[in-house]
Amino acid sequence: MAEQSSSQIPPDLPALPFERVNEFPDRLSPMLVKELRQGMRTSSFVILFVLLQAILTIVLLIASLLGLSDITSDTSSAGRFVTGFILLIYSLGVLVFQPLRGISAIATEVRENTIDLMTLTSLTAWRIVFGKWLSIVSQSALIAGTVLPYLIISYFFGGMQMFPELTLWLALFVVSGALTAITVGISAVGNAIVRGLLVVGGSALIMGCLLFTFIPHIPHLIEMLAFTRGDQTLSVIAFLVAACYICYFFLELGTTAIAPSSENRATRKRLIGLGVLALCYLLLRPTGESIALFTALGITGCIALDLFSERANFPPIVCQKFLRLGVLGRIAGRFLYPGWGTGSLFFLALTVVLCMLIYLTNSNLRGYTVALLGIGTLAFPAVIIQVFARNSTNRFSSYFFILLATLILSRILGFLYENLSGELLLWIFSFIPAVLLPLASQSASTAEPLPLLFAAIGITSLYFLVILTRSLPQLGHISTLESEAQRGLDDSLLGSTDSER
Amino acid sequence: MSAAISVRNLFRYFGALKAVDGISFDIPHGSVCGFVGANGAGKTTTMRMLATLDYPTMGSAEICGINVIDHPDKVRSLIGWMPDSFGNYDHMTVLEYLDFYARALGYTGEERKGRIEEVMAFADLMPLADRISNKLSKGMTQRLCLGRALLHDPQVLIMDEPAAGLDPRARVELKHLIRILAEEGKTIFISSHILSELGEMCDSLLFVNAGRIVHHGDADSLRYGSDATGGVFYDVQVHGNPDSVADWVILNHGVEVIETRKQGARLRLPDTDPARAAEVLKGMVKDGVPVIEFHREERNLEDAFIDILGQLEQGGAGLTAPPDLSTPDAPSAKDPSISEATPPGP
Numbered sequence: 001m002a003e004q005s006s007s008q009i010p011p012d013l014p015a016l017p018f019e020r021v022n023e024f025p026d027r028l029s030p031m032l033v034k035e036l037r038q039g040m041r042t043s044s045f046v047i048l049f050v051l052l053q054a055i056l057t058i059v060l061l062i063a064s065l066l067g068l069s070d071i072t073s074d075t076s077s078a079g080r081f082v083t084g085f086i087l088l089i090y091s092l093g094v095l096v097f098q099p100l101r102g103i104s105a106i107a108t109e110v111r112e113n114t115i116d117l118m119t120l121t122s123l124t125a126w127r128i129v130f131g132k133w134l135s136i137v138s139q140s141a142l143i144a145g146t147v148l149p150y151l152i153i154s155y156f157f158g159g160m161q162m163f164p165e166l167t168l169w170l171a172l173f174v175v176s177g178a179l180t181a182i183t184v185g186i187s188a189v190g191n192a193i194v195r196g197l198l199v200v201g202g203s204a205l206i207m208g209c210l211l212f213t214f215i216p217h218i219p220h221l222i223e224m225l226a227f228t229r230g231d232q233t234l235s236v237i238a239f240l241v242a243a244c245y246i247c248y249f250f251l252e253l254g255t256t257a258i259a260p261s262s263e264n265r266a267t268r269k270r271l272i273g274l275g276v277l278a279l280c281y282l283l284l285r286p287t288g289e290s291i292a293l294f295t296a297l298g299i300t301g302c303i304a305l306d307l308f309s310e311r312a313n314f315p316p317i318v319c320q321k322f323l324r325l326g327v328l329g330r331i332a333g334r335f336l337y338p339g340w341g342t343g344s345l346f347f348l349a350l351t352v353v354l355c356m357l358i359y360l361t362n363s364n365l366r367g368y369t370v371a372l373l374g375i376g377t378l379a380f381p382a383v384i385i386q387v388f389a390r391n392s393t394n395r396f397s398s399y400f401f402i403l404l405a406t407l408i409l410s411r412i413l414g415f416l417y418e419n420l421s422g423e424l425l426l427w428i429f430s431f432i433p434a435v436l437l438p439l440a441s442q443s444a445s446t447a448e449p450l451p452l453l454f455a456a457i458g459i460t461s462l463y464f465l466v467i468l469t470r471s472l473p474q475l476g477h478i479s480t481l482e483s484e485a486q487r488g489l490d491d492s493l494l495g496s497t498d499s500e501r
Numbered sequence: 502m503s504a505a506i507s508v509r510n511l512f513r514y515f516g517a518l519k520a521v522d523g524i525s526f527d528i529p530h531g532s533v534c535g536f537v538g539a540n541g542a543g544k545t546t547t548m549r550m551l552a553t554l555d556y557p558t559m560g561s562a563e564i565c566g567i568n569v570i571d572h573p574d575k576v577r578s579l580i581g582w583m584p585d586s587f588g589n590y591d592h593m594t595v596l597e598y599l600d601f602y603a604r605a606l607g608y609t610g611e612e613r614k615g616r617i618e619e620v621m622a623f624a625d626l627m628p629l630a631d632r633i634s635n636k637l638s639k640g641m642t643q644r645l646c647l648g649r650a651l652l653h654d655p656q657v658l659i660m661d662e663p664a665a666g667l668d669p670r671a672r673v674e675l676k677h678l679i680r681i682l683a684e685e686g687k688t689i690f691i692s693s694h695i696l697s698e699l700g701e702m703c704d705s706l707l708f709v710n711a712g713r714i715v716h717h718g719d720a721d722s723l724r725y726g727s728d729a730t731g732g733v734f735y736d737v738q739v740h741g742n743p744d745s746v747a748d749w750v751i752l753n754h755g756v757e758v759i760e761t762r763k764q765g766a767r768l769r770l771p772d773t774d775p776a777r778a779a780e781v782l783k784g785m786v787k788d789g790v791p792v793i794e795f796h797r798e799e800r801n802l803e804d805a806f807i808d809i810l811g812q813l814e815q816g817g818a819g820l821t822a823p824p825d826l827s828t829p830d831a832p833s834a835k836d837p838s839i840s841e842a843t844p845p846g847p
Contacts, residue, residue, distance in 0.1 A: 018617075026604070030601055030604035037597055038591065112588025116584060117582070118605065119554070119577075120577050121577070121602060121605035122574075123605045260556070260573045262572075
């Protein structure tokens, strides 16, 4: 080819403008370089960036003019207003607009058939997804960086607690990273409806939270981020761990969707999930039982989303690492091989671990009840899929929709119960265990929590029975795969013995 | 030495649909093999499995002796893949596009620059360096895709319908580039609907129908192929009375007149032995038949392909059977693993 090429170059061609492609050093990830090149030129980023600067400049100018015109007034309240406004604008940018840019990150590559071309390079599936995420987060960092001077300027208006407010600024950036990971990950696995729902529903939800929860609670958050109490520090650590896990989990979700089936990504993902669940529960337990339990259930929800939607087929080579560990490896494989078949068993293990954590931290019966109701709620969509939509081509979207509908229905029924006190209504819908949660909260103050606990055990056990029964064919197929993998191991062993001879 | 591409009993089912139904073939190193079949015959699915982008329901495939299922990463360094359709990136020039892939393939510094320069020169992309990659014509896009596929100098090129949608000039340019690559010793596995072009550049042709190989041989064997009973056809032209050929045939055994023509006749010889043809010609000349032209009849490849499909419909008599490379462990349709098969990834 070299000879050809030299003969093909017309002599009057200008030299290639290589300086234009050397603006990024080689040590940077190729994906990051590509995404930054494209991302920085997109109108959405440029418009957002310019708009933020313009709004913040105008607000500061107005605040300065007002401050100068009325020097006798309390400048600290003006300062608090300016800080709150800057944080709101910054939050809208990094918590709504920037994460939304990830919603088609992988989907576009898949639709355009370019993902195939990328996976054929030395880029691993993880590096592709991570690069996409990192690029958006880098651009968010650019926005965060340019907002920082305004935040510092607002210090001069008074009423600012520098350290906690900068910590809040950083915390918002961490949340932005997690939200971006969610959109990037879901862009690989969710169908167009899920993505659309995330764009409309997700952004509306976050904007609602920002306006009605975040802004009024800024003083509380700032107080918490002052780290005056020990449990606050543990809570912040748990928040960081959970945020990092959400980033990892959703990026891994996207990675699994585009990685070859010979790459076993399930084992590590499940074990890390289990570890994070235990860690967050233990870190948050001193703050309160409820927050610890619901955080643990949230993490379990993430894990379940993946466990029940993983593709079931994988080649025998995946079993080889487990088979080298003997009987223990085979047993571990039943929980850790990829696919929803083993995922069902792992979900059972997860439930046992959660119950053990509750037992070890001396929780009362309410803890078990809430945990089992939560687990039953997460198992319910899997049961529906296993019974009615076994051949669903996109289990993730099916699971996501059923779970979402379940949670919305539970919330509506909970609202009706609180306002109409119709306990019977909750029991009628008790096949969705989450609807019983208001009763579980109430049972903490009553003397008879046992019937609710038995109901939670009964419903959840029934769901486990259905899931595990329907997973049996998949689990049976694993033995065939293990036999093939064993033959492969034996052959390679024979081969190496022969070559030694 | 193992074949560059080796496929054994490869199956790919999508639910009840048998996209690839137990195909086996070998492609030697340094050869160009055309992959021919109607839409939906299983060409793209087979090629995607070879390119490690899909995995088989059952069977094995190897590139240069490396299993595509067990070691996709190793295989990927050996192959260059040109899909039938793909999109390019917005906000990215041709040079940046190639730079991205060169970086992704692990090239750094001067080596990266060298590789990009080489493929840009080869695929004539130099004048397009600053053009936005998703605003190129189809022909330019295919050249860019070929350049990208060649960045890591792969041993095997898998090209799925590279000439589809190209204008005649772009098609000639692409054919020229493929010829150069073949001369350099690369193994090329190429699918196309334009059989005449494949015939010119391919050492062998694989015909696939409904997921099965129905012919594996060189283009000449198809062009000069025999009929169902092994007979071959010759076109004879004479100066003067065309009946002189038929008269000669009546006196000579083993030769039949299939059709009398204006300037001669169409003859059928019982086998493909060239010595027999030489003997017939010699006999005619000796007996005073004024032969001015005597040549074996050449079919075009499209006709050959249609003939093969026709013979298949009639029960397969006279087909050039592909070599039997299969092993007896083909799956039955009742295999539970088959009904559960789902395509991986995106």
